[in-house]
Amino acid sequence: MHAGHYISGVGHLALIGWLLLGDVFAAEPLPIDMTPVSVISQAEYEAMMAAQTGPQSVTEVAQPAAPQEAPQAPDVSPATDQATAQTAPAQSPTPPAEVPPQAAEPAPPQPPRADVSDTAPVLPEPPSEVAVLVPDVSDRPVPRASERVAPEPVAQPEPEATPDEVAQEAIAPSTEGEAVEEPREATAPEAAATEIVTEAEKPAAAPRQSSRPPSRRPDPLPETARVEDTTPAQPTAAAPEPAAAPAAQADKSAINDALAEALGAATPSAPAPAAPQGPPLTSGEREALRVAVSSCWNVGSLSSEALRTIVVVSVGMQPDGKPINASIRLASSSGGSEGAARQAFEAARRAIILCGSKGFDLPQEKFGQWQDIEITFNPERMRNK
């Protein structure tokens, strides 16, 4: 046996293991920053004891106590009996259901302006100050600050009755013109702005922008690239490059390319599946899936490095349109460290599970087309929001 064989064997095992169990490994405390705390030595401990009364030592909690339930939570429909019985408004884990908690929470409903809502104890800004600057603003709608940033702006539902609205009313008139769709109580999506409105960018507050260097936000990809492959004339089996259009692939990592090539090359030899194959998804069907996953992809808590990391996540689907949660894995990543890729993957996984829990709206007769899905999560455009 040559060393090369051993290396090869180890390499193969490691890789296959990674592909199969990527998320299991990911759940381990990789290079997590626990070191500063856990690595503390006895000497340092003593020194600190002498110096002050802070927390001194850290030990890992005995692992045996870990509540290891079923390793993968079964794909339970979240609307369990319990759930329906006890928390009517929150029974669905999809974001639209998040509005009702405002009623349940002791905290006041989210007022439009985060800075005002923070109950500034000392210094409310004199309204006159705002008034003076208002004339500079054109009558374009003023984007209101919102805790939520989403692709589609969603009008702030009018709070039922908030007595302390007064401070916010200064900017209210300009928003009244837009999208006054009567929000349905239980299903109104959370208010969202298309981008973060910082205090400095509020039109009323900063009438004239300084000459800032252009932001690096890239131009949107040409839409045609995605539509191409939906031409009905194209026979399924003849399409050697499945689904993804070349243009969309261009910026992906070399690993992705290699993987795609391998997959593409293998396609012609594949035997006919049992699942109904059907024609390729229409652009509308694909778009619906994209939008559905987008609406649950929350990048708000990602580190700036994770926001520079593109992850490709594969997921197996059930015929009812629900993802098989245990099948979700990281296929590849690019642009960030392993840790960042793990954060990005976790957010992507949450998006798929969260929005897939009621089943994605996919045509059953084309199950073969979407039985396996590979989703590229590219946060580039979310970075500067």
Added chain:
Amino acid sequence: MTMTVTRSVLFLVAGLALAACTNPNRFGPGDDALAGTAGAGAGAGAFAPGSASDPRSVAYFQQAVGDRVLFPVDQSNLTPEGRATLDNQAAWLMQNADFTAIIEGHADEQGTREYNIALGERRANSAREYLVSKGVSGARLRTISYGKERPIEVCSVEACYAKNRRAVTVLAGGLSS
């Protein structure tokens, strides 16, 4: 007899006031407080030493000569009015050679804290250099800057800012001789 008592009291008051004056770190609009103290003490006589009507007094310097010059926004160049005031100050200091002075530079609140300290120092220095150019010995004149830490007017409009952008000549010593 009564007259001498009154005089010594007045001297004492003025002395105390000046002692306060030598500490540039006092609180509040010290220069005004000082003027008030001296003025109150002078209530008895028409020409009491230390009162504003005594041309050798601190109060006279503050009120009749003019102890401060004002500056435009973010500037330390002297205005014509400022130069006129400093001409008077220079003349007075030449006549009253016993006095030394600390020139305090100040800024309005429209500026960052540390920049304003540097700006105040620049203002104090322009006043000092002008006085030196008019013959006052540089050894008698020190400078200090308070930046925006000690405004005399508290409103946030130009009328107040204009009065806060100032260099104030605060006298020290003098009555010792």
Added chain:
Amino acid sequence: MIQRALTLCLAMAMAATGAGFASAQSQGPLRIEITEGVIEPLPFAVPQFEAETAGSAEMAAQISRVVAADLSGTGLFRELPATAFISTVGSFGAPVQYADWKAINAQALITGAVNVQGNTLNVKFRLYDVFAGSELGSGLQFSGTVDGWRRMAHKVSDAVYSRITGEGGYFDSRVVFVSETGPKDARQKRLAIMDYDGAGVQYLTDSRSIVLAPRFSPSGDRVLYTSYESGFPRIYLLDVGSVQRRALDSQDGTMSFAPRFAPNGQTVVYSISQGGNTDIFAMDVNSQQAVRLTSAPSIETAPSYSPDGTQIVFESDRSGSQQLYVMPASGGEARRISFGEGRYGTPVWSPRGDLIAFTKQNNGRFHIGVMRTDGSEERLLTASFLDEGPTWAPNGRVIMFTRETQGAGGQSALYSVDISGRNLRPVPTPDGASDPSWSPLQK
């Protein structure tokens, strides 16, 4: 050679896996790309930590509250109220009913236990990714004394924060600032120190002298500041533990101010004003030997080192108005980095090294902003009558600064804001407050 063999193997393995994957079905997977997502606080639940010993219930409740407040305060997380909980967490070791937490959309779940014995306090916690149905990292335990309970709560928060976001935390940190009382024209100022969240305020100086702009040493045990104690502004070094202080520079006839530490904790960079000119100097704390770094006839002040100690960003009005410049730490040619409208001051290099925070004045208003170190990608985060003096959280993600209101009754207060410009909020202080400086994470 071996490397090449490995690469080859990897490539082959990848192809093999890919082929196997693909051959299981008719064709490749459906591929879509997501480029738009949402940014919203991640919902989390912190059921009250279990009290393992009699009498530790109160402590368990307080620690749970501090953890929840730390996380909510970032704006990245949103606490779910206990009233929404379906299942209770019986004991720390009991299995988690993921379905119950999923049902209320708790995406992260933090459980913990508190154990008080005498003066010894043990706090342990676990973090769960509810939707993945697994624990995130492994449980940790912290031990300390009872009166250090807040710090232990902050340590739990730091661990949770960094596991979810992938960035270092900042909760177990302190802020030194200037506490302000009295009217605007006779304000009394004294140095104070507190936890990052405003708890545990202690005063370090009395209010007899004006004190300004304190700055922590890189190890957080000393503070540099400017005081008028001698009658003139002069820089001082104060030991936080003993509250002992000493003047650093005592050249007569000059004013020294704006001191900051170099990352080595030994060198101090600061400004000296003399004869109408302000320049930047560097001094060794021990030898007190000062070296001149700038020699322009203009105002050069507010210096700040890059985290690697090789460069200094500072403000200068050499162009006619306050702008930002970067020069080598040893002095020498400076290049201007700010080119927008208005005046720029108080630059502070972020601990990550990638950004510079600053104060900007434009059109009669003040802003806190950030830019890259070459001056590109300027973003303004705040706007008000008077915002100034940014300081960075240890993880470089949050900025604290001074906000002053206008008019005769104007007051100063501390605010914090995320570098995205979101989550602007006041930091509670007993009195007025200004000039914050954020410590590094405590060890």
